[in-house]
Structures are given as structure tokens and as C-alpha cells.
Amino acid sequence: MNIPKDILVREYYIDKIKPFINKGLIKVITGQRRVGKSYLLYQIIKELQVDLSNNIIYINKEDIAFSDIRNAQQLYDFIIHNIKKDKNNYVFIDEIQEIQDFATALRSLLLLENTDIYCTGSNAQLLSSDIAGYLSGRYIEITVYSLSYTEFLQFHKLKDSENNLEKYLKFGGMPYLKNLKLKDYIVNEYLKNIYNSIVYRDIVNRYAIRNTLFLEQLVLFLADNIGSLFSAKKISDFLKSQKINIAPNQVQNYAQHLVDAFLVFKVPRYDIAGKRIFEIGEKFYFENLGIRNSLVGYKINDLGKILENAVYNHLLFKGNKVQIGVLGSNEIDFVAEKNGEISYYQVALSIQQEETWKREFGNLAKIKDHYPKYVITKEPWKGNTYKGIKTVGLREFLKT
Numbered sequence: 592m593n594i595p596k597d598i599l600v601r602e603y604y605i606d607k608i609k610p611f612i613n614k615g616l617i618k619v620i621t622g623q624r625r626v627g628k629s630y631l632l633y634q635i636i637k638e639l640q641v642d643l644s645n646n647i648i649y650i651n652k653e654d655i656a657f658s659d660i661r662n663a664q665q666l667y668d669f670i671i672h673n674i675k676k677d678k679n680n681y682v683f684i685d686e687i688q689e690i691q692d693f694a695t696a697l698r699s700l701l702l703l704e705n706t707d708i709y710c711t712g713s714n715a716q717l718l719s720s721d722i723a724g725y726l727s728g729r730y731i732e733i734t735v736y737s738l739s740y741t742e743f744l745q746f747h748k749l750k751d752s753e754n755n756l757e758k759y760l761k762f763g764g765m766p767y768l769k770n771l772k773l774k775d776y777i778v779n780e781y782l783k784n785i786y787n788s789i790v791y792r793d794i795v796n797r798y799a800i801r802n803t804l805f806l807e808q809l810v811l812f813l814a815d816n817i818g819s820l821f822s823a824k825k826i827s828d829f830l831k832s833q834k835i836n837i838a839p840n841q842v843q844n845y846a847q848h849l850v851d852a853f854l855v856f857k858v859p860r861y862d863i864a865g866k867r868i869f870e871i872g873e874k875f876y877f878e879n880l881g882i883r884n885s886l887v888g889y890k891i892n893d894l895g896k897i898l899e900n901a902v903y904n905h906l907l908f909k910g911n912k913v914q915i916g917v918l919g920s921n922e923i924d925f926v927a928e929k930n931g932e933i934s935y936y937q938v939a940l941s942i943q944q945e946e947t948w949k950r951e952f953g954n955l956a957k958i959k960d961h962y963p964k965y966v967i968t969k970e971p972w973k974g975n976t977y978k979g980i981k982t983v984g985l986r987e988f989l990k991t
Contacts, residue, residue, distance in 0.1 A: 622735035623853035652689040663695035684710040738764030740989035763881020817896040861914035
């Protein structure tokens, strides 16, 4: 196999994978199309190829050369044929969700000695509860996201500045953009092609969607309403008023398909006082802001939503479980949990207006525990804290 020469190493993910190399666990790398999953495999292969005695078996289901591998038996037979018993074997399967009943093959391959397995997939249901049980906990999942702000600077050879932060918020973090000029019409054309690939290959074809027009309208609705409470019934009722009959459960199904394809994230609401998840009402954020902006534009009146989306994405990238906080009638933008520790975040474009800072700081001040609390703003504040609540500029936050 030919490994591209211009690979930029994403150390954050390599460091996550390294502890599991040569362990009896399948390494499953998930994420949206074109966020760099294949290149992560290349990086691992490149490191393993240093030892010439290692045997690399590589399957890419987007390559016509592997079109004959369509089901579990064919996958198993191909790998068995290429195994070398006197060597350490490393199996890499790119876009494994294209292989029917792949979990059956993986379960058998786990029984082989001197065989280490890595695979990628562009669907969140790759490891459904059934498959997870079938593999008996013998896997580790690593989700790859679009470039973080610091990775964006590294890939594009840019310095940290307000102007380059603006580019990041506008164009997003698709790794391949490093090969293109960061011009609106060039980037938008590329990102729209990725969007079409996600919608039609990962959603319409996979789930046999008939109402593609509504699916695309739903994406546009979510893009226009980042961070707003989502109600399938309200959308259904609105469409009925427009003489379009879509049942609420179908709206929910379509929204879930978008989530499963990693196009958007669905974020539940969490009752901070009652320590429970609300069963209804959630918010949606885009995995890639560039794709979002290519669909509905990068408008100044949307900047607050875009900042909120960027903060959410960074919290995910740093390994947090993130929820929307609810405290009585008040809302906390994000409740983040990592390694048993909690932190709270409010996001504001500016805190210069009295009404704004009273709301953002006031909501956080009502939380009675002693976990850290932050207000993140595009206009950083250099003064003291407010009742121990810290103010952090967006650029500084995205560099942590």
C-alpha cells in the first residue's frame, strides 16, 4: 500500500491509541466522513512499518480493489489468506460498516494469535448495543473530530490571532482544507460535496430514505437553530400548516439519522438539582462549522450560535461528556464531565452589557456546588472573577 507522504501527525489521537497497540482489543475509530480517520490509520501503519518483520493487512472499502469483500465470511477469508503465522499481523479495515455482519468476522479474528485489529467507520451505530455484546467488550472506541483550533493553526501554518480564529469559525476544521486556498467559493464547494456524500451515502442509501427533500430541510432548520430547543412535534405541526404531513416520530427518526452519520450532535438536557436527564427537549450542534456555514451562510447575527457550537465541539474534543444544564427556570449552556469531575460553562459574545453579565454570571452563581464555573466570551476580560466565576476569552479556551 502507498501511504501519503505529507501526513501531519495528530498527536492527540495517536497518544490515545498507543496504549492499546498489541493488546487483545479491537481499535474502532469512528467519526464523520473526511475528518481524518484514514490518515490516522496511515499514521499507525507508518509507525509499525519501522519494524520490517511486521505484516500489515490493509482493506479500504472505498477502494474498488476490495469490492469483492462484501460480507463477514469474505472478510474473514481474505484476512486468513494474508496472515503470516511467524509474524506479528496488523489488520486495518477502513469503513468497515460497508461489510455486512462484520462483527461476526471480528469476533473470530480476535481468536487468532499475533493479530492486532484496527477499523474505522462513519456511522455512530457501528457499535450498537447488540454488536457491543457480541464482541464481549473486546474493543476500544476512539472518536475522531474535525480539527481543533490549535490543529487548524498547525495544518494551515498560521499563527494564533483574532483573524485566524475568524477563519476557523468560518471554514471549520476539515483536514483536507490545508490543500486549498481559504477562499469562500473554494471552501464552500468542497464542503458541500462532503455534505452531499454524508447525506446520500451515509443516510439516504443506508436507511432507504424516500423523503430526501424533508431530510435536507431538516438539516437547514438545525443549521439555522443551533443551540435552540428541538421539538419534533413543533416541527411536525408547522409542516402540517404548510400542508406537509410528517409525523413527529418520523422527524425524530430523520434527526437521529443525522446524528448517526456524525453530521450533528444531539445534546440532552440535565437537571442539575435533580441529577437526572430530561426525556424530552434537546439541542443540536454541528460536528463541522464549515459545513454548517456552507449551507446557511456565515452571518454576523449567527455569531453567538457559532461560538456556542465551537465551545461544545472543543469540550467534546477534550474528552468531556457534555449536557445542557437546567436549574429551575435557568439554563446553563454546558455541563461537562470528565474523569468524575464537573465544570460549568456559559457562552456569550460579549459581557459588556449589564443585562448580559447579570444573566450569564447570575445563572452560574445559583449552582451550589464548588466545581469550576466559566463564562467564555469573544471579548476576554482581564479583571477579577465574579464570585469566583472565571471569564475566559474564546481563543484562550480553544488553546487549552
